[in-house]
Amino acid sequence: MFKTKKMVLLGSGELGKEVAIEAQRLGVETIAVDRYEQAPAMQVAHRSYVVDMLDGEKIREIVEREKPDLIVPEIEAIATSELLKLEDEGFRVIPTARAAKLTMDREGIRRLAAETLGLPTAGYRFADTYEEFVQGAQEIGFPCVVKPLMSSSGKGQSVCASEAELAKSWEIAMEGGRVQNGRVIIEEFIHFDSEITLLTVRSVNGTNFCAPIGHIQKGGDYIESWQPHNMTEQQIEEAKRIARTITDELGGLGLFGVELFLSGEKVYFSEVSPRPHDTGLVTLVTQNLSEFALHVRAILGFPIPEITLVTPGASRPFKSEEEYEDYSITGVDQALSVPDTQVRVFAKPVTKIGRRVAVALSTAETVEEARDKAKRALDFLRVEK
Numbered sequence: 001m002f003k004t005k006k007m008v009l010l011g012s013g014e015l016g017k018e019v020a021i022e023a024q025r026l027g028v029e030t031i032a033v034d035r036y037e038q039a040p041a042m043q044v045a046h047r048s049y050v051v052d053m054l055d056g057e058k059i060r061e062i063v064e065r066e067k068p069d070l071i072v073p074e075i076e077a078i079a080t081s082e083l084l085k086l087e088d089e090g091f092r093v094i095p096t097a098r099a100a101k102l103t104m105d106r107e108g109i110r111r112l113a114a115e116t117l118g119l120p121t122a123g124y125r126f127a128d129t130y131e132e133f134v135q136g137a138q139e140i141g142f143p144c145v146v147k148p149l150m151s152s153s154g155k156g157q158s159v160c161a162s163e164a165e166l167a168k169s170w171e172i173a174m175e176g177g178r179v180q181n182g183r184v185i186i187e188e189f190i191h192f193d194s195e196i197t198l199l200t201v202r203s204v205n206g207t208n209f210c211a212p213i214g215h216i217q218k219g220g221d222y223i224e225s226w227q228p229h230n231m232t233e234q235q236i237e238e239a240k241r242i243a244r245t246i247t248d249e250l251g252g253l254g255l256f257g258v259e260l261f262l263s264g265e266k267v268y269f270s271e272v273s274p275r276p277h278d279t280g281l282v283t284l285v286t287q288n289l290s291e292f293a294l295h296v297r298a299i300l301g302f303p304i305p306e307i308t309l310v311t312p313g314a315s316r317p318f319k320s321e322e323e324y325e326d327y328s329i330t331g332v333d334q335a336l337s338v339p340d341t342q343v344r345v346f347a348k349p350v351t352k353i354g355r356r357v358a359v360a361l362s363t364a365e366t367v368e369e370a371r372d373k374a375k376r377a378l379d380f381l382r383v384e385k
Helices: 014-025 056-066 080-088 097-104 106-116 130-140 163-176 233-250 278-286 291-299 367-380
Strands: 006-010 029-034 047-050 070-073 124-127 144-148 158-160 184-188 194-203 206-209 213-218 221-227 254-263 266-273 313-319 328-330 341-345 356-363 382-384
Touching (some): 006 014, 029 056, 070 080, 080 097, 106 266, 130 163, 130 184, 194 233, 213 278, 233 254, 233 266, 254 291, 278 313, 341 367
Parallel strands (some): 006 029
Antiparallel strands (some): 194 206, 313 356, 328 382, 341 356
């Protein structure tokens, strides 16, 4: 009988699905876990479980039943305190339980980056109550960026332009956070030229970097990404320095999505995810190894000899504008008529307003052409009952 390793994926969205596929290509048994049935990774995994991801006892039950070689968090909102205990008992958490806990909320990782490691970041304050929030915003100044400490896909984020918008920004943060009455971070608004994701891979043969990925966000969630993003050598070296510093501190093996702001020649640290990044979906068509293949190779202890950018490319996520329990995505045939374009349909069981349900991926000789192709393909897609 073929002997295989076993991986429990904690989070089973579209990114987890690609991780599961890559793991199975290398003979790994995959178990998908999420808070709703028929999540994308569940559709390809060997087995699946539906539980409250913040319920430590439920996560422990699954781990003790399955006895996995690898516990792979694929979302932020997980019972990380339980992961720390499981790691102490000998289970391997990717990249480490400490990294999963620190990056679960924005306070831990921001204090680590700015106060411990001395990395350049935007100014910030934290608040538990509306009164503290108002005071923090006044101290930071307007405009400022408001985020719940724990959320997914940018939910709950807003730019507060003036005191008149404080109540609205607070409400958005409270509704978008993964916990009720949650803590928020108020950030200085950096007037940046662009923002990037620097995918950073820690493997048995050292740290490697992918070509920088440029992206545009709206409400904290990305609406477009492209690779490579044009940067000066000075910016690239500083971005790598920041990414290496934070990922070395977090430790472990795997892929990290390091988000950075570029302002002139200055580079500012924003956030880091110890897992594949949504803007990195573009690597499915641009690199010799996608971010998902890199993540799986690294966590299995395999070497990564070289990461090659094969072609410029761009991605455009398709988001639903309606809530449907039964739906279909139309226009895929027309989107695929755009040259050098792929469409990935996530097949999520229901739609929600603003929920990603597919992505258009295009390549071309230049980034500009690829972005145009991806936009043309996206415009054909529709959600219908």
